Every structure is written in C-alpha cells, then in structure tokens.
Amino acid sequence: MSAGNNFRQFFQFTARSDPKWYPGHMRKSLKQLQSLLSITDCILEIHDARIPLSGRNVEFKRTLSGVRPHILVLNKSDLSSHKKEDKVNIVKHLKSQDPNLSDVVFTSFRDSSIKLILPKALETIHNFPRFQRGGGPEKNILVIGIPNVGKSSIINHLRKVRLNFSGDATRVGALPGVTRALQTKIKVNQDPLTYLWDSPGIVFPSLNDSHVALKLAVCKCIRDDLIGEEIVADYLLFHLNKQAVFKYVKVLGLSAPTDDIQSLLLQVALRFNWNKNVKNLATNQIEMIPNKHQASLHFLKLFRMGKLGRVNLDALDLHNQENAPKRTIVSI
Template identity: 30%
Template sequence: MKAIADTFPALGEKVNWFPGHMYRALRLMKENVDKIDCFLEIRDSRVPISSRNQEFDDLCSFHSKKKIIIFNKYDLSNQRVMNNVIEKYNRVGIDCFAVSAKKGTNMKDIITQLQQRMPAKYDTVGTWLMICGMPNVGKSTIINQIRQIAPELHNRRAINKATATPCTTKSVVGVKFSQKPLAYLVDTPGVMIPNIQDDETALKLSLVGCIKDVIPGKEPILDYLVWILNKQKQQTYQHYYGMKEPAKTGDELFVHVRDKFNHYNYDTTYDFILDDFRTGKLGRITMDTIDF
C-alpha cells in the first residue's frame, strides 16, 4: 500500500450548515444568559476539539460565566488520547470529564461532579446550568440519564420544572437534578458552528453525525473515513469486514462491503458502513489532536 498522505485533499467548496432554528436557538441562549450560572458543554469524544463551538466560548467569556465540558461517547473514542486531552484541559484550569451516557459509564457520579464544581448561589433560587452542544453529541441522553439517577428524583413524578423568571413567555425552563444544593438543568437545541473553517473539520463532524451526510457528500465522507482509519493505523475495520489489506479509498471499501453483504442499493451500503463506524464496530478512534 502506498504511503498515506499527511493531509486529506480539499473538497473544493466550503461546507456550512446553520439552519434558521439554530440561529433562533443561539439567540435565545444569548437572551437568557443572565439567568444562567454555568454552561455545561457536551462534546463528542471522537472529535473533542472539532465539536467545540466557539459561540459558546464567546458567550461564556463575554458574560463571565463558568463552563464545564463533558466529553460524551467516551466508549467509542481512543481512551488513551481522551485521557490526555482531559489532563491537558484540567492543567490549564478547564473543568472537564468523560462519560458514555448511552452505556451509563461514569454517569453515576456525574451529579456529584456537578455539585462539587458548581455550588448553589442561593438556597431558594438554586444554580442554573444550561446544557449546550452541537447536534447529536448526546445532550438528551445525558439529561435522561441524570433524571434516572438523581437521588431526589427516583420517583419520576418528582421531576420538577421551574422557571427562572415566572410569568414571562421567554423564561428559561429547567429540570431539577439536585436538592442540596438546589440545581437545575436547562436544555437547548443542538447548535452548529455558523462558519466551519476547514474541510477536515466538516468531514469529522459529518462522520460522527453532527452534520447531515448530504452536506459534504457521501463519497468524501467515506474517503475521509478510510483515510483517517489508515492514518491512525486502526485496522479493526479490515478484520471486521474480512479484508486482506487496508482499503485505499472509500470506493474500494464500499465495493467490498456491498459485495460481501449482497447489497443492491447505494444508500444501504453507505449507511451500513457509517452505522458500523458510529457504533464503534470499526474500532475506537479520536480524530482530533490537542496542543497547548
């Protein structure tokens, strides 16, 4: 097999996906920022840097708000790399930790972690944490897990909703997850970066499902998948699909999988491969590197 290129070829046109509902969600976050004590940013452990939204950082910085990062889908990532990422973030004073919400990994102590990092300011009002992140990073799964394991909420009917500003149409609605100290979680829709700076970031985000596949195109995504797996010497996909040697292109992998599983539809094969990657069948991988 010939040497793997250091960089992935450019797509030829800029990739952006920021529909109107994301703009409205970001605007609503800005309108309610004064009612929030802390932002809880959820990122995907497979793309811990690419799934960072600068808009959230700017919001926190401008309004002097604390931010905690939760790296979700830890079970699908290269955990050695992710532990290094977390260590580097903690070293510069950024609170962060990793969970696998779907599997429940590290979820039992998530409430304790949050309580320790964000004590309540007022006993009657409590602390308000706004959960934010890109689409499909697992915000809803994390909230649902917290609802299940919160010690005060074993009776699901005890799950309370409250508003920071009663009797207003634009009030923030929160779910109580802690009684002592009193604390609420506020959910928000997934918000993408308004402007994606480079093609590789767009392809990474597409691979993990933050961007719709059709935006950059299925062929480039598959090409990038093969390129990044080979570049990181992740050979699980070869064994999983019964390949004698690594695929050189996305098309080569596509043809092999199509023929092996007798697929007769392009989308079926493509979705099959993508689903295998997204569920970890092709190996654990973290596509980003971090430098401080």
Template identity: 30%
Template sequence: MENINWYPGHMKKTRELIKENLKLVDAVVEVVDARIPVSSRNPLIHEILGDKPSVIALNKMDLSDEKANSLWKEHFRSRGIQAVLINGNSGEGTKELLGSLAKISAGRKQSAGNRPFRLMIVGVPNVGKSSLINRLSGRKSTQTGDRPGVTKGKQWIKLTNGMQLLDTPGILWPKFEDPDTGKNLAYCGSIKDEIMDIPTLAMEFIGYMGENYPRLLMDRYKMEEILETPLENMEAIALKRGCILPGKRIDYERIGRLVLDEFRGGKIGRITLELPDES
C-alpha cells in the same frame, strides 16, 4: 460538501437564546463528542460563555478510543479546563461530573443567597445533551434523538443533589472554516446526512481508518490487507457486503451508508477521529 448551508439566521437566534438562558444559571456543562472533542466544540463558545464557570463533558466515551480518551482528558486538564469523560447511555462518569459541578457550587459567590445552584447544558446537535439531562435527573424528562424545537417558559429539573437543571439544552450550531471539522461532525452524525455526499464522506472515513485503525477495518470487513487507495478499500468492503447493483456495479450509496452507520453504532470498534495537538 462545499455547499453546506448553515442557516445563519437560525444560528444567530439560538445563540441569543443561549445567552438569555445563561443569565439564569450558575454553570454550564458543555457536551462534546469524545471522538471529536475539538470539531464538536463551537469555536464561539468562549464568547458565548463569557466568564460563566463550565465543565466539558466528553460524551460517548464508550465509542471513542480509550487511549485517546486519556490524552484528551489530560489535554484539557493541563490547560486548566475541567473535563470529564461520560457515557450518557449508561451513566458512567456522571458522578464525577456532578462532583466537578459541586466544586464550582462551593466556590459560588455569597450574593447568590440560598437559591439552588442552577445549570444548563449546551452542545452541537446529536452529542447527547438530552441523554445527559435524563441521566442527571434520573428519569426520562426529555426526548432523546429528537429535533430541536421551541419550548415556551423555563422548566427546571430538580437533581438528587439539590441542583436545578434547565430542561432545554442550548443547541450550538456547528460553525467552522476547516473542512475537516465539517467532515468529522458529519461522520459522527451531527450534520444531517441529507445534505452530505455519503459515498464521498464514507470513502474519506475509510481513508482515515486505513491510516489510523487498519486492524479494526480489516477485522470488521474481513479484509486480508489494506489496499492502496480509499476507493479500492471501499470497493473491497462493498463486495464483501454484497452492495452490488445490476450489471455488477458497486452500490456506493449503500456501502457508504452501511460503513458510516456501523461507525456511529460503534460496530467497527472504538475510534477517535482527532487527537490533541502535540505542540
């Protein structure tokens, strides 16, 4: 897991593209994953945004822990950062998000004239940028679950409230030094599984669950207790799910994938992987 290749060339190019597009908009919606609000924020976001007004959309609020959702919202608010909890699939929270944008729009400089208020969406891979674009525009204007591509020419999507939304979101490549950040992004599917060691990743996830959400883990996998080590818990889960190879060996790859898939799909329960710093 140490040798993740972040394609620095690609990263630099997309950052420049975002900066170009930023010149065209009045505000930015920064989409983050509510399960990992810090890990899914690009550390260079301040440098990239400059003094452009922005709102944080804490997306996938349906998958994250409700208590943690409130803590995070309060955390950002207390720092003067606008943050809204949203669900890009159901549309929950998008009204509040539009309300926040309307406030920014109302405070916009007169020099902007009568031009419609314009915004763009940025975020790391898989946080739900395309889903949000579709939600805000009320139609399927962009592909979800797709891979980043190249779009030529700017397309503006008209929103019902008169605002205009840039159809191509800015993809912020994750960049970090802290290995926990990388793990969090991988758990949530923002880093391709192909470059991860799935059994190790899943075992570490199970370790986090055993410590922070033991009840959810026990209920989901019908365990009587949380065992001493993450590995033992993983093996117990593998036995319950029949992830066994010939010779009664544990199929770590298969159980690893299964657990991570179930987490990503919300099947284990509502889970948040990082909480605001107390200090």
C-alpha cells in the same frame, strides 16, 4: 495487522467539504441562551470525545464562557481511543486555549462516569460566587453543545438516576438537530433543588476548516448529506488507516486493508447484494449496479456504533500540539 506504506498521507478535499448549515432555530436559540445567563449557575457544555479539540462552537466561548462556571463534558469516551496520558494532554491543551474552563470531564454511558457530572457541577457552583445572579435559590445548569453529542441523553439519564423517574423528559434522536427549541427547565435533583435547561445543538454559521467539517460529519454532528456520504466515508477510512485501526477489514469481510474507498464500498455492496437501478443513457435501458451509497451508510453506521474500533479523530492535531516548538520569551 500492520499498516502498509501506500496509505495516503494527506486527504484530498472536494468543493463539498465546507458545508454551510446554520438553521434559523440555532441563531434564535443562541440569543435565548444569552438571555438565560442571569439565572444560570453553571454552564455544562457537552462535546464528542472523539473530536476533543475540534468543532466546539466558538460563539459559546465568545458569548457564554467566562460569565458563569463552565464544565466541558467529553461524552462518548467509550468510542474514543484516549489513554490516560492522552486525556491529561487533552485537558492541558483545552485549558490553555480556554482559561475560563472550570473543569473537563470524560464520560460514557457504558460506565458510572455519567453519574459524576451533577456532583461535579454542584461542587463547582458551591465554590463559585453567585454574584450578579437573579432568580430563586434553586441551582440552574445550562446544557449547551453542538448537535448529536448526547445532551438530551445525559439529561434523561441524570433525571432517572437522581430522582428515580421513568420516561424521558426530553427528546432523543439519532439525527443531529432533534432538539430544536430551548426546553423548559427539567428537575434533576431535590437537595439541593437543581434544574437543567436543555438546548438545541448549535454549530458554526460557516465551517471554513474542511478537516473540522468532515470530523463533525463522521461523528454525525452535522448531516452526512451536506458533504456527501461517500466523501465522509472516505475521510473515515483515511483516519482508520492513519491510526492503524484495521478492525474494519474483518468486520466488512475484506481480504486486506485498503486506501481506496470506491473499492471498499464496491466489495461491501457486492457482499450484501445491495444494488440499485440506473438508466443507461447510451442504450436507454435500465441497468442494475452495486449500491455504493448504501454501502457508505453502512460503513459510517458501523463506526458510529463502535464496531470498527476506538478512534480519536484529533490524535494527529494533539500530537502536533504537544510536539510544537515552545516559544521562549526573552526580557530585554
């Protein structure tokens, strides 16, 4: 299925595209993270592979990175469209922007890549001098990241794999912000004795870049209702069409790709017979209309489950970075 010529080239933002969401527990947790640096051997930052260049908290870089070895884990790579060349370019760009990054790792729960995280962290710790480090001889790894990128799931998985423990040591949820306080240390390895510290997801105090805010919302790193579910669904549709990922047409039972989110949501609501009652102010009567809000939630849920295809929401940004004119430094 080929892309048409009538798709939008730019996304029209609304007043709600710049959400303000910085719960008090996030501010408190950032200070707690800083206080743990004295006993930390390695920082493990978890991020969503569908937005490898967007949404990382700049406060991490300012207050935490560079003090200890710092590994960036781009999780949920099974939901992203990265090819091998893309991954090379992503790593190259990330390290150029943050020279303190020790390594960048792509992971997914669908393969064995998750198991590589702990050996990689221990190897990095071994190769990094433990100066200005308090605490005991055990290895302490601080797990940080924005909300809903899989931090707690990764910790629980490593704990089960390395120690053969059943049950979860830390809570996991589908909504951003499930972990609301710094957890006690969680044992994940016996030899060498290694602990992970789980932490709440922390976002920017203010998301001034509308593209970043919407990408975070599409990946459910911030709550949909902060922007509006139909707006987030429209932004997702914009990216699917832009990257010619038209799997949504078959999944939703449409006749062809569309660039009109209202038309898409109406067709989905009618297909599933999703309706809601509203009051007609002119007649003072209750009327039944298609529930496009429920349809937008369904559309977003399908994408987050990987049912609409693999997408890199930063693909255009990465392309622009790679093809930007190179600066030439002239010595005089």
